[in-house]
Amino acid sequence: MTSSAARRGWLSVVSVALGSFVLVLSEFLPIGLLPAIARDLDVGIGTAGLMVVATGLVGAVAAPVVTVLTSRLDRRVVLVSLTILLVVADGLAAIAPNFTVLLIARMLLGVGIGGFWAIGAGIAGRLVRPEATIRATSLITAGVSVATVVSLPLGALVSSLATWRLAFVIGGVLGLVALVLQLAMLPRIPALQRVRFGTLGSLLRVPRARVGLIAAAFLFTAQFAAYTYVAPYLQDLVGVGPDTITLALLVFGIAGIVGNFTAGFTLGRTVLGTIDVAKVVLAVSVVLLPLLANSVVGVFILLVVWGLVWGALPLGMQTWMSTASPAGSETGLALFVTTIQLAIAAGSVLGGVAVSSFGLAADFWLAGAVAVIGAVVLVSMGLRRSNAVPTPAAAAAVPETTPTGSVAVVCP
Incomplete structure (x- = not known):
């Protein structure tokens, strides 16, 4: 692998890492906003909590389903599509007129989370030299840690300064940035086997x-x-x-x-x-x-x-x-x-x-x-x-x- 190809490989890893960061940020942001969401959409706090549970459960189902249904597709296409789904989910949540629409948006996010992690978390070995695989993977998984650090303070700040909908706007905008980077940096990554x-x-x-x-x-x-x-x-x-x-x-x-x-x-x-x-x-x-x-x-x-x-x-x-x-x-x-x-x-x-x-x-x-x-x-x-x-x-x-x-x- 040439130095130019190596640099592009690491930029590709960064684009995937940003995608993982935005996904987890979008998953955790609403936790600190549940009271405001419940009040604005006129539902109980326990009902509002379903949006967090639903995202996780849909993600659990989506991981194997997305892996099987997309196993013949170029992994670049799949990762970009899942990032688009993230942007759509956050955008829909930001304009949700009622809790039902918000719950649907969160379920769409669950599909993105499950599919992205099943595919994106293991993609580093296809982008960098073999000996750098674990370091590249640690960069992708670092998105989880960083998002965990940022999500609760950011949610609290949004709740105190503006409407809870702004949190989803922020998630959608960051998702768009990740999408642009992935389109620019990710190479073709052909599927290796049918699952x-x-x-x-x-x-x-x-x-x-x-x-x-x-x-x-x-x-x-x-x-x-x-x-x-x-x-x-x-x-x-x-x-x-x-x-x-x-x-x-x-x-x-x-x-x-x-x-x-x-x-x-x-x-x-x-x-x-x-x-x-x-x-x-x-x-x-x-x-x-x-x-x-x-x-x-x-x-x-x-x-x-x-x-x-x-x-x-x-x-x-x-x-x-x-x-x-x-x-x-x-x-x-x-x-x-x-x-x-x-x-x-x-x-x-x-x-x-x-x-x-x-x-x-x-x-x-x-x-x-x-x-x-x-x-x-x-x-x-x-x-x-x-x-x-x-x-x-x-x-x-x-x-x-x-x-x-x-x-x-x-x-x-």
Whole structure:
């Protein structure tokens, strides 16, 4: 690859990363706007919350469906089409005359999120040199961390200064910028293989893929059982005000960005080690949070540690899954996206039950226990299934199926 082609490849990665940022920003922006939306559209706050749940559930279904239905199309065409869908969804939400139209717009966004992540998250290896795949992928997944940091403060600012509709206008405009960059920078990316629903089902019989999906389910359930209730924890147990809560969430998000890029290097040494150490540290951090609630400094330190390891974990699990499927990375990532979307919903519900029944402290202890179980599953099952984890170059290589049906990764 020439230096000119390499630069264009990285610009292509940036265009996809911006797309991932806008998608997650659009998904999270309304969370801080629910009271204003409920009031303006004359619905209950619980009903308004359906727009968040619906986006995630549609995304869970869309990931495998979009992967199968578009498996013969140029990936550039698919990614650009999904970005257009994002712009349409945000535009429709901005002018929605009632809650039904707004809910439809959010469901369209769910299709964009599910499809984009199943395809875009694994596209980096087609745009840069093999040895740069993990770093390029970390740039794309960093869009999640950055959007998480920006979405809540931006939503609060929009709510205080203008109508909630402005949030969707901002999402749509940023989506247009991502669309222009993708049209200008993305090369043709021909489809590599035809994917069928049967192919997705057969992936569950691949031990490495099955281990990854189980571990991801535990991880995202644990994360969102705890993270959903960070603000109430800071307010009720730590006893800090809104400004400190905003600062704490900002610190957590920035730590996540740092952790994401740090993982781009540690995953090159060991995928299994990076994931499992990060899971254990996450578990310890969330368990200690209630115990150190009387120390604001201690809480902030734990939030930094938690943010660092959380920033590494989605990229780590994605790297694991992208090398787990004999049919290619998109097949593995489709089921991965479905799994994490369902786990996010399950974690939020599980956390809510724990808080309602036993209190905030119990929720964090429960989340820690779930994370530990996920780490044990990954180590015990992962080590039995593979004694070695592919290197970054191997992870980016084209998988070949051996006569026994296992995967032999061809290193360049």
